[in-house]
Amino acid sequence: MSEQTVLVQTRGPVMWITINREERRNAMNDAVIAAIADAFTQAMADSFLRAVVLTGVGERAFCAGVDLAPGAGSFQYDFSQVGVPFVRLMRQARDLTLPLIARVNGACMAGGMGLLGMCDMAVAAEHARFGLPEVKVGVFPMQIMAVLQDLIPRRKLYELALSGEPIDATEALSLGLLNYVVPKADLDARLDWLLARILDKSPTAIRRGKYAMRQIEALDFDHAASFMEAQIGTLALTEDAAEGRRAFNEKRPPIWTGR
Structure with missing residues (x-):
């Protein structure tokens, strides 16, 4: 490729994954999905990393969805394989034991909403817009519903999907899609503030905690409580748990070891 479709940078203990297709409003194609998946794999293998940020270049768009340009290969799947690439990416994101934060720097549409939904937290600039416009081009946000159905109230989710009309950042915040909305100039400052509140905490507790939270999503109360009972017992045996108690008493x- 003549240029990188996704930029992957390590800034201290944080991996930044940036979709680098500003001329296409950071729309996704197969290369973008594959590059993000590769970055997630790298992040899981790097014990130094403590968090991952997902964003897009520029100020126009976080991700405008799937690239609909002629020849981009949109909606052309190999059904001989189990799971299309974007679904595999969503599963991979949900299995990521590092905090995954969306930095929403502009329009977040269609598949971009899927990227947002698979993140643990999200900070957005106030000019960002959000929507599921698939019905306008004769399709439906089928795959994306898997990560949005537990984030957005059911009636509002129906409205977004069936009308295809966008909402602004203030409404996205009220619906629970975002953690914070700030002026464009303050986006990185708010992101840094949020990261700082995570990076000084136990990486072991965060890693095992994220794993445990994912596991109980489909469990009823009794089974979730039993599973978590075993998890806290295991976590209490780690070096970080012992260090946390010592530091509290002293x-x-x-000083976290991450073990």
Whole structure:
């Protein structure tokens, strides 16, 4: 390829994954999906990393969805394989034991809403817009519903999907899609603030906690409580748990080993 469709950078203990297709409003194609998947694999293998940020270049778009340009290969799937690439990517994101934060720097549409939905947290600039416009081009946000159905109230989700009309960042915040909405100039400052609140905490507790939270999503109360009972017992045996107790009693900041 003549240019990288996705930029992957390590900034201290944080991996930044940036869709680099500003001229296409950071729309996804097969190369973008594959590059994000590769970055997630790298992140899981790097014990130094503590968080992952997903964003797009520029200020126009976080991700405008699937690239609909002629020859882009949109909606052309190999059904001899189990799972299309975007579904595999969503599964991979949900199995990621590092905090995954969306930095929404502009329009977040269609498949971009899927990227947003698979993240753990999201910070958006106030000019960002959000929507599921698939019905306008004769399709439906089928795959994306898997990550949005538990984030957006059912009636509003129907409205977004059936009308195809967008909402602004303030409404997206009220629906629970976002953690924070800030002026465009303050986007990175708010993101850094949120990261700082995570990076000083136990990486072991976060890693095992994310894993446990994913596991109980489909469990009823009794089974979830039993599973979590075993998880806290296991977590209490880690080095970070011992260090956390020592630091608390010695009234000092903990020194985490991540083990």
